[in-house]
Amino acid sequence: MRLLSSKVVGQRHALEFIVPSIQLHQSGLAPEGRPVGIFLLLGPTGTGKTKTVEALAEVLHGDSKRIVKVDCGEFQSEHEVSKLIGAPPGYVGHTETEPVITQKILDEARSEDCELALVLFDEIEKAATSLTQLLLGVLDKGTLRLGDGSTVNFDQSIIFLTSNLGAREMMKEIHPTLGFDTQPRRAGVDLAEHLERVGIRAVQKHFSPEFVNRIDGVITYRPLDAVSLVAILDHHVAELQRHVHNRLGHRSFEIEIEPAARYFMLDKGTSVEYGARELKRTIHRHLTQPLAAMVANGEIDPGAKVTVNLGEEGEDLTLVAEGGSPLPVEHCCSVLAVDDNNTLLVWMDRVLTEEGFEVATAASIDEAMKKVSEAAPNTVILDYLLPDGDGVSLAVDLLKQNPAMRAVVMSGAELEQEDILLCQRYDIPVLIKPFVAAELLAALEASSLKGEQRKSASS
Numbered sequence: 001m002r003l004l005s006s007k008v009v010g011q012r013h014a015l016e017f018i019v020p021s022i023q024l025h026q027s028g029l030a031p032e033g034r035p036v037g038i039f040l041l042l043g044p045t046g047t048g049k050t051k052t053v054e055a056l057a058e059v060l061h062g063d064s065k066r067i068v069k070v071d072c073g074e075f076q077s078e079h080e081v082s083k084l085i086g087a088p089p090g091y092v093g094h095t096e097t098e099p100v101i102t103q104k105i106l107d108e109a110r111s112e113d114c115e116l117a118l119v120l121f122d123e124i125e126k127a128a129t130s131l132t133q134l135l136l137g138v139l140d141k142g143t144l145r146l147g148d149g150s151t152v153n154f155d156q157s158i159i160f161l162t163s164n165l166g167a168r169e170m171m172k173e174i175h176p177t178l179g180f181d182t183q184p185r186r187a188g189v190d191l192a193e194h195l196e197r198v199g200i201r202a203v204q205k206h207f208s209p210e211f212v213n214r215i216d217g218v219i220t221y222r223p224l225d226a227v228s229l230v231a232i233l234d235h236h237v238a239e240l241q242r243h244v245h246n247r248l249g250h251r252s253f254e255i256e257i258e259p260a261a262r263y264f265m266l267d268k269g270t271s272v273e274y275g276a277r278e279l280k281r282t283i284h285r286h287l288t289q290p291l292a293a294m295v296a297n298g299e300i301d302p303g304a305k306v307t308v309n310l311g312e313e314g315e316d317l318t319l320v321a322e323g324g325s326p327l328p329v330e331h332c333c334s335v336l337a338v339d340d341n342n343t344l345l346v347w348m349d350r351v352l353t354e355e356g357f358e359v360a361t362a363a364s365i366d367e368a369m370k371k372v373s374e375a376a377p378n379t380v381i382l383d384y385l386l387p388d389g390d391g392v393s394l395a396v397d398l399l400k401q402n403p404a405m406r407a408v409v410m411s412g413a414e415l416e417q418e419d420i421l422l423c424q425r426y427d428i429p430v431l432i433k434p435f436v437a438a439e440l441l442a443a444l445e446a447s448s449l450k451g452e453q454r455k456s457a458s459s
């Protein structure tokens with residue numbers, strides 16, 4: 001229950017109504033031969049009706065999408081209703097009309113954790129009369145007969161119907177300009193009861209008494225107050241922050257939102273008409289997208305704090321990244337080591353593999369060229385004196401052919417003056433033999449740093 005009310009904000013009374021029937025099911029005491037519960041969720045748009053069912057799916061099945069959902073808006077005309085149950089056999093177009101609900105689909109909406117299937121008929125006021133008739137059958141008998149004659153059994157399921165019937169009248173009762181910092185004309189329990197009456201009256205006008213009688217509970221969602229809207233905003237922002245941490249790992253950063261920026265997003269993202277429905281999109285547009293651009297441009301260092309504030313004109317948000325430090329350049333992942341000293345090659349192979357590099361080895365220029373043409377490594381590390389030529393010339397050739405490649409030269413003796421100059425010109429670190437593992441790694445690091453500098457200088 002606590003988990004649920006952290007996901008569905010400000011609608012405690014709705015959850016208190018729904019949760020007991022889930023507990024009834026979990027206790028095994030729910031009556032058989034009918035759905036565990038049938039609830040009609042009423043109230044203005046964007047107040048959390050659909051969200052409630054998604055949150056239940058998340059809590060019960062670990063997946064907010066594990067719902068059998070029927071958007072009644074898609075079944076507005078009589079002939080579309082056959083899409084729901086599939087056409088009878090022999091009918092033209094029989095093969096194309098897979099029913100939207102089948103026993104298999106319903107069973108797949110259950111999970112190992114929970115046997116209870118959540119069925120949602122969303123925005124039922126939009127449905128054609130024949131769909132309402134079908135629904136009546138479902139509510140009455142707990143089964144649905146499909147076009148092909150088979151039946152779907154709604155035992156061990158909860159059926160939610162949502163509708164904004166009466167929402168307009170409700171809004172008039174509340175305030176012409178709901179949203180932020182406005183007070184309803186009536187308050188608290190008084191208002192809640194009143195809205196419930198308005199809702200039920202609208203439902204009674206729209207649906208037959210049989211229909212209304214089969215519903216276990218009519219729950220009216222209240223317009224969200226300022227506190228709830230703030231909580232929903234915080235929720236979305238926390239989700240974004242979690243996402244940043246998950247996706248960027250050690251390159252992650254912190255987001256801090258100044259009060260003025262929060263007001264801006266609340267102002268843009270919430271309204272009488274759509275409740276909190278636009279909040280997510282507003283955050284996406286004014287926060288997520290600009291952040292993504294900054295990340296893509298390398299404007300946010302790992303560990304930085306990004307402060308979000310209202311722009312000077314008050315028309316937009318400004319994002320400023322401070323602190324953090326650039327990461328040491330990542331190790332390149334593959335290395336080709338070229339030396340005619342096999343003992344040294346074996347040792348380097350072991351050291352570098354332990355460090356997470358993918359290592360290939362070669363004993364001559366000839367062999368090295370073959371290996372490079374098979375799979376070009378990120379870095380080559382070459383002995384200065386090779387049986388069939390010198391390592392510096394090979395390194396320079398390779399760098400000319402593969403500008404992204406990095407190279408290190410190893411040598412047991414002083415290099416020729418012209419080779420020293422070449423190494424300087426091509427940013428090739430020289431590793432003097434004998435060397436220890438740390439020196440080898442440092443040289444690789446240096447070559448990759450120089451490679452980065454070369455890359456950014458040329459771009």
Ligand SMILES: Nc1ncnc2c1ncn2[C@@H]1O[C@H](COP(=O)(O)OP(=O)(O)O)[C@@H](O)[C@H]1O
Binds near residue numbers: 045
């Ligand atoms: N009570 C609420 N708690 C948390 N989020 C909400 C709430 N009401 C609306 N939202 C946000 O607005 C979006 C639309 O809400 P939804 O449940 O689809 O509205 P409706 O009442 O029209 O079915 C949700 O995805 C969620 O991000």
Ligand SMILES: [Mg+2]
Binds near residue numbers: 050051122
């Ligand atoms: Mg909805």
